[in-house]
Amino acid sequence: MTFYMPAKVYAEENCVKAHAKEVCALGKKALIVTGRMSAEKNGSLKDVTEVLEAGGIAWAQYKDIEENPSVETIMKARDFGVAEGVDFVIGIGGGSPMDAAKAIALMIRHKEEDWEFLYGEDRGETILPLVLIPTTCGSGSEVTGISVLTRHDLRTKGSVPHRMFAKLALLDGKYLASLPKKVLADTSTDAFCHLTESYINNAATPYSRMCVEAGLKLWRECKDVVRGKKEATEEDLLKLLNASAFGGMAIAHTGTCLPHAMSYSITYDVGVKHGMACGLFQPAFVKEASEEDRRFILEHAGFESVEEMRSYIEEVCGKAEDVSEKDLERTVQEALNNPAKTSHAPFPVDEALLRRMAGLE
Numbered sequence: 001m002t003f004y005m006p007a008k009v010y011a012e013e014n015c016v017k018a019h020a021k022e023v024c025a026l027g028k029k030a031l032i033v034t035g036r037m038s039a040e041k042n043g044s045l046k047d048v049t050e051v052l053e054a055g056g057i058a059w060a061q062y063k064d065i066e067e068n069p070s071v072e073t074i075m076k077a078r079d080f081g082v083a084e085g086v087d088f089v090i091g092i093g094g095g096s097p098m099d100a101a102k103a104i105a106l107m108i109r110h111k112e113e114d115w116e117f118l119y120g121e122d123r124g125e126t127i128l129p130l131v132l133i134p135t136t137c138g139s140g141s142e143v144t145g146i147s148v149l150t151r152h153d154l155r156t157k158g159s160v161p162h163r164m165f166a167k168l169a170l171l172d173g174k175y176l177a178s179l180p181k182k183v184l185a186d187t188s189t190d191a192f193c194h195l196t197e198s199y200i201n202n203a204a205t206p207y208s209r210m211c212v213e214a215g216l217k218l219w220r221e222c223k224d225v226v227r228g229k230k231e232a233t234e235e236d237l238l239k240l241l242n243a244s245a246f247g248g249m250a251i252a253h254t255g256t257c258l259p260h261a262m263s264y265s266i267t268y269d270v271g272v273k274h275g276m277a278c279g280l281f282q283p284a285f286v287k288e289a290s291e292e293d294r295r296f297i298l299e300h301a302g303f304e305s306v307e308e309m310r311s312y313i314e315e316v317c318g319k320a321e322d323v324s325e326k327d328l329e330r331t332v333q334e335a336l337n338n339p340a341k342t343s344h345a346p347f348p349v350d351e352a353l354l355r356r357m358a359g360l361e
């Protein structure tokens with residue numbers, strides 16, 4: 001049994017400024033990797049640039065990271081970073097900018113290599129020093145070594161085999177304060193799915209389950225905030241960030257399971273957001289689990305029943321009205337062809353079970 005999570009996590013108010021020294025010690029010039037707008041809006045970019053400037057560290061920003069970043073984007077950002085002469089990377093944002101920052105830190109470190117290196121053999125964490133600052137509460141990417149990129153050549157998404165961990169993960173709840181309600185709902189549902197799918201999982205260990213238990217405790221305390229029934233305090237928002245980080249640590253060791261496998265095609269084909277797409281299949285997945293596992297999840301997530309879980313997800317994420325029966329049929333076939341995920345289920349998986357989960361039977 002192994003538990004390996006080498007990123008140093010700080011989770012507290014004014015986190016970036018409080019740890020300015022450690023950030024500035026990582027190099028002489030930083031490449032800041034962000035999406036197009038959010039890092040400016042939520043104040044995280046300002047905090048980071050102020051810290052760098054006060055420490056006499058130069059910086060350049062690459063802000064053209066799209067949702068589900070592509071290999072092509074990574075290579076453009078790599079060329080930019082090399083031309084700027086950066087020697088460390090700071091990724092700010094949700095899963096997309098953070099996953100991109102990892103791959104960019106790898107490719108700048110190996111600047112003589114072409115894009116195929118990304119999908120080549122793992123060279124053992126040989127990336128530029130990396131800081132990750134999450135500004136949504138779902139992916140947990142700040143504490144995993146994983147980067148998932150879009151492969152336009154294969155018309156799909158693919159996980160990079162290199163394990164790329166940040167040196168520092170800086171969690172500050174205030175960066176969630178300006179998130180649109182829908183994004184808060186979608187990303188916190190993704191975190192819930194990571195926690196649940198890691199628990200109901202063949203690869204679960206006492207260590208990964210410890211993370212799930214801690215994550216669910218924090219997550220359940222924030223349900224009314226996500227519902228919009230309680231004004232969010234900074235403490236609530238930090239709880240959501242921590243729940244997401246615990247989910248990240250858990251799936252870094254177990255991987256996700258059936259609902260994630262079933263989510264991908266409806267995200268690609270219908271455009272359903274990732275958290276909502278996973279949440280759609282979560283109640284049916286929990287229903288298929290053993291009595292013991294089901295009871296653990298319901299109790300720790302604060303639900304009386306699977307039906308209550310279903311209504312909560314529908315209430316915060318909305319109904320997936322655009323998903324047709326044909327889309328669900330395709331989802332079942334895609335999941336059947338994803339043995340890496342179906343083999344993680346701690347019960348036998350066949351077409352009938354997946355059809356049941358998709359509500360087709």
Ligand SMILES: [Fe+2]
Pocket residue numbers: 139190193194260274278
């Ligand atoms: Fe996810």
